[in-house]
Amino acid sequence: MSISLPNHRHTTAVIHLDHLSHNYHLLKGAIDPDLFFCPMIKANGYGHGDVEIALRLQKEGVQTMGVGLIEEGLLLRENGVNSELLVFGIFDQAGAREIIKWNFTPVLSLWEQIDTLEQLAEKPVSVHLKFDTGMHRLGFVWGDAQKLFERLNRSSKIKVKGICTHLHTAEDMVSLGGKSEEQLERFGEVERIFAPLRPISHSLNSAGLMSFIHLQKQNAEKGIHVTLNQGVRPGLALYGYSPLPPAQSHLDLKPVMSLRSQVVRYHTLQKGEGASYNHTWKAKRPTILAVIPIGYADGYHRLLSNKAEVLFDGVRVPLVGNVCMDYVMADVTDVVQKKSLSPYQNQEVTLFGYDSKGNLLPASELAQKSQTITWEILTSIGERVPRSIQAEKSKVESQKKEVSQ
Numbered sequence: 177m178s179i180s181l182p183n184h185r186h187t188t189a190v191i192h193l194d195h196l197s198h199n200y201h202l203l204k205g206a207i208d209p210d211l212f213f214c215p216m217i218k219a220n221g222y223g224h225g226d227v228e229i230a231l232r233l234q235k236e237g238v239q240t241m242g243v244g245l246i247e248e249g250l251l252l253r254e255n256g257v258n259s260e261l262l263v264f265g266i267f268d269q270a271g272a273r274e275i276i277k278w279n280f281t282p283v284l285s286l287w288e289q290i291d292t293l294e295q296l297a298e299k300p301v302s303v304h305l306k307f308d309t310g311m312h313r314l315g316f317v318w319g320d321a322q323k324l325f326e327r328l329n330r331s332s333k334i335k336v337k338g339i340c341t342h343l344h345t346a347e348d349m350v351s352l353g354g355k356s357e358e359q360l361e362r363f364g365e366v367e368r369i370f371a372p373l374r375p376i377s378h379s380l381n382s383a384g385l386m387s388f389i390h391l392q393k394q395n396a397e398k399g400i401h402v403t404l405n406q407g408v409r410p411g412l413a414l415y416g417y418s419p420l421p422p423a424q425s426h427l428d429l430k431p432v433m434s435l436r437s438q439v440v441r442y443h444t445l446q447k448g449e450g451a452s453y454n455h456t457w458k459a460k461r462p463t464i465l466a467v468i469p470i471g472y473a474d475g476y477h478r479l480l481s482n483k484a485e486v487l488f489d490g491v492r493v494p495l496v497g498n499v500c501m502d503y504v505m506a507d508v509t510d511v512v513q514k515k516s517l518s519p520y521q522n523q524e525v526t527l528f529g530y531d532s533k534g535n536l537l538p539a540s541e542l543a544q545k546s547q548t549i550t551w552e553i554l555t556s557i558g559e560r561v562p563r564s565i566q567a568e569k570s571k572v573e574s575q576k577k578e579v580s581q
């Protein structure tokens with residue numbers, strides 16, 4: 177959840193909830209409506225503000241969402257989220273008590289978790305089981321599925337509602353002989369063992385789901401209809417970014433977060449003068465610099481120094497010099513020299529996402545330039561940056577309104 181700070185420096189992460197709804201309907205519409213669909217809203221809704229994201233998804237009719245931590249689940253429950261919450265993280269005894277109290281659905285990975293829940297539960301607890309089929313992070317060893325089935329089949333306290341796995345290279349989900357094929361084969365064995373309990377089965381993140389959509393499209397061109405038999409847990413795609421290359425990304429996803437600020441002052445530099453720490457950049461011509469109040473302490477990575485661009489009056493301009501803790505500088509000479517500076521006082525600058533005229537600078541571009549991934553760019557935006565929630569009506573609300581008119 178975003179904390180509410182006064183915003184004297186006018187640096188804001190604008191959260192377009194209508195884009196979230198748009199992405200959700202695109203993704204959901206691409207698969208069988210009855211398939212398990214669990215948006216991932218861990219890590220503060222990928223940095224967007226988990227309560228607001230969850231409440232919007234709830235309005236759109238989402239029945240199950242995924243969080244990493246019990247603490248994340250508690251915050252959602254306290255703020256009116258009553259959808260089913262899958263908790264993927266490991267928990268101790270105190271955590272197990274909260275799970276039972278707040279009616280969370282734990283995703284179990286360890287044998288001890290079964291014992292703990294059985295000791296504490298007064299009535300049956302529904303769980304999902306996670307299987308490690310190759311990621312080697314969380315999950316029961318897939319080869320233990322039969323033993324686990326026998327253990328849980330005789331438990332009166334634990335009801336297996338779902339089974340799942342996580343693909344480590346989901347981008348290759350559609351290729352034969354890929355890493356995902358091996359993982360899905362192993363998971364298929366787990367599914368066969370647990371079939372008598374008729375659990376929900378899920379494995380695909382955004383890359384897996386988008387790969388399936390790509391496969392579906394390729395086959396449709398040949399007149400072949402392919403279906404998905406796995407539930408999905410998208411994160412990144414819901415927030416508007418495809419993890420696949422453009423040629424394999426067939427949905428018009430819209431970024432949900434726009435990081436915007438306002439120029440606080442301008443400098444006029446002579447040729448040869450430098451800017452920011454260590455003068456890693458020097459002016460090659462008379463230059464007008466804009467100082468923008470956002471820095472690495474806000475999660476705007478220092479690795480972007482001298483690499484990134486920002487949107488200034490609808491134009492891409494380069495960041496110059498090292499990113500500071502609270503500020504960055506941009507060379508705005510080409511835009512500003514055509515006019516005087518006066519129309520540019522308090523000029524809006526967009527670090528990523530959409531500017532207020534609708535021009536887009538994708539966060540994925542910053543990820544590439546700072547040698548990281550889009551997930552990290554989004555989740556890095558810190559609590560010093562207030563989230564400004566733009567909450568145009570959800571599709572469901574608008575439809576309700578139309579019907580009642």
Ligand SMILES: Cc1ncc(COP(=O)(O)O)c(C=O)c1O
Nearest residue numbers: 216342381382383409410411412
């Ligand atoms: C278990 C699990 N499922 C699904 C996701 C969603 O992944 P993505 O954001 O790539 O869609 C994650 C994210 O890390 C995850 O840990």
